[in-house]
Amino acid sequence: MSEDGFVGRRTVIRALGAGVMLATVGSTAKNRDFKPSYPRAYSRKSWSAPRISMDAVIRSIVGHRPYRPNGFRVEREKLDDKIIIHNYGHGGGGLSLGWGSSALAVREVAGLTPGEVAVVGSGIMGLCTARLLQDAGWTVTIYTRDVYRHTTSNVAAGLWFPSSTHEDDKVDAEFLALLDWAARISHHAYTNLTGTKYGIRWLESYDLADTPFGDSGGSSFSDLYPYQANLEPGQHPFGNHFARRMVTMQINPGQLLRQLTADFQIAGGKYTIRNFSDRTEVLSLREKVIFNCTGLGAADLFGDSQLVPAKGQLVYLPPDPAVDYTTYGGGSGGEHGFLHMDPRSDVLLLGGFFKPGDGSHNVETDETERIVKENRKLFDSFG
Numbered sequence: 001m002s003e004d005g006f007v008g009r010r011t012v013i014r015a016l017g018a019g020v021m022l023a024t025v026g027s028t029a030k031n032r033d034f035k036p037s038y039p040r041a042y043s044r045k046s047w048s049a050p051r052i053s054m055d056a057v058i059r060s061i062v063g064h065r066p067y068r069p070n071g072f073r074v075e076r077e078k079l080d081d082k083i084i085i086h087n088y089g090h091g092g093g094g095l096s097l098g099w100g101s102s103a104l105a106v107r108e109v110a111g112l113t114p115g116e117v118a119v120v121g122s123g124i125m126g127l128c129t130a131r132l133l134q135d136a137g138w139t140v141t142i143y144t145r146d147v148y149r150h151t152t153s154n155v156a157a158g159l160w161f162p163s164s165t166h167e168d169d170k171v172d173a174e175f176l177a178l179l180d181w182a183a184r185i186s187h188h189a190y191t192n193l194t195g196t197k198y199g200i201r202w203l204e205s206y207d208l209a210d211t212p213f214g215d216s217g218g219s220s221f222s223d224l225y226p227y228q229a230n231l232e233p234g235q236h237p238f239g240n241h242f243a244r245r246m247v248t249m250q251i252n253p254g255q256l257l258r259q260l261t262a263d264f265q266i267a268g269g270k271y272t273i274r275n276f277s278d279r280t281e282v283l284s285l286r287e288k289v290i291f292n293c294t295g296l297g298a299a300d301l302f303g304d305s306q307l308v309p310a311k312g313q314l315v316y317l318p319p320d321p322a323v324d325y326t327t328y329g330g331g332s333g334g335e336h337g338f339l340h341m342d343p344r345s346d347v348l349l350l351g352g353f354f355k356p357g358d359g360s361h362n363v364e365t366d367e368t369e370r371i372v373k374e375n376r377k378l379f380d381s382f383g
């Protein structure tokens with residue numbers, strides 16, 4: 001796609017107003033608290049195995065990814081006398097795509113004179129959209145059923161790794177170009193926020209598999225990950241697995257959302273708690289321009305039958321500060337989704353569960369046991 005085409009990155013940034021996004025996300029965060037430990041040499045001493053056992057489990061939680069097999073929806077439509085801009089359906093990659101998808105959404109009002117605007121939803125999409133609109137001169141009110149603590153965004157594991165965003169055979173080249181730009185813009189934005197203020201750090205990540213990785217490691221954004229290397233068994237401590245090393249960002253969702261909420265309020269943004277029961281109620285808002293950032297809520301509110309919940313389950317253990325790398329894959333995979341171990345400052349988080357079409361809220365005890373057992377097995381070879 002040409003740089004002057006519909007989704008060119010320069011076009012998007014220009015449309016937002018010179019430097020708007022960069023100003024927002026480049027604010028005051030610095031890398032002072034950042035101590036790089038990579039890429040590590042293969043020496044057993046440089047690795048610490050996470051302490052994983054069932055008796056260390058604090059709790060398991062369930063979350064539902066807003067999954068659209070045909071990809072996320074960023075689109076403007078006219079309904080009655082209102083302009084609605086949709087920004088939802090990011091599946092398992094919404095935290096990663098927050099700034100980029102929201103930049104594409106805000107681009108849709110670039111030709112309008114800024115005035116009052118409504119943002120429905122206060123997960124990552126609602127907050128990023130609201131902040132970008134504020135920087136572009138709009139007066140923003142967020143209407144939301146839940147404050148950030150109770151959103152799906154607050155449940156995300158937090159790896160910057162846009163994945164499970166669509167099914168390959170259900171998307172076209174235009175969507176893939178949008179995804180690519182959303183990922184790159186978002187990556188750029190997050191790199192300006194690393195540090196404790198927004199809860200973002202750089203971390204070594206190891207993808208694990210039974211067969212060798214190709215040159216790109218299977219990722220379309222492989223150029224965004226520094227220090228990549230394909231490692232054979234024997235070049236790492238993960239037993240017989242093949243490993244692909246990369247460095248990416250780890251986001252603590254609670255910290256990020258809390259800070260974005262504070263930034264929004266400091267910039268004069270208003271919050272109204274409101275649960276909309278249907279589209280008519282949304283259209284009755286006083287604002288003429290409305291951003292729909294309702295995640296899964298969009299299925300009922302706007303009758304989107306493509307949008308389904310993809311159930312996830314995460315297991316929390318006490319944090320283990322000695323573990324300074326993350327792992328992805330290496331378990332039974334398949335319908336369970338990719339196994340992952342994420343050493344965050346608030347918890348040691350284990351996952352590996354992805355069930356599209358399942359909107360149930362119960363914690364599945366057998367899945368907790370499987371996630372713990374399979375994650376623990378990855379580190380047996382550490383001795």
Ligand SMILES: Cc1cc2nc3c(=O)[nH]c(=O)nc-3n(C[C@H](O)[C@H](O)[C@H](O)COP(=O)(O)OP(=O)(O)OC[C@H]3O[C@@H](n4cnc5c(N)ncnc54)[C@H](O)[C@@H]3O)c2cc1C
Pocket residue numbers: 062063064065066087088089090091092093094095096097120121122123124125126143144145146147148151152153154155156157158159160161162163274275276277293294295296297298301311312313314
């Ligand atoms: C287990 C799990 C792990 C994940 N891990 C990662 C990861 O590591 N990396 C990554 O990039 N992504 C990850 N994700 C995906 C990511 O969490 C989602 O894609 C993202 O949070 C979606 O954000 P959102 O703002 O669109 O939706 P949400 O966070 O769900 O926010 C929707 C907002 O809309 C409001 N709303 C909904 N309906 C209504 C209504 N009727 N009236 C008023 N308000 C309404 C809600 O109250 C909420 O404020 C994970 C998801 C899960 C479940």
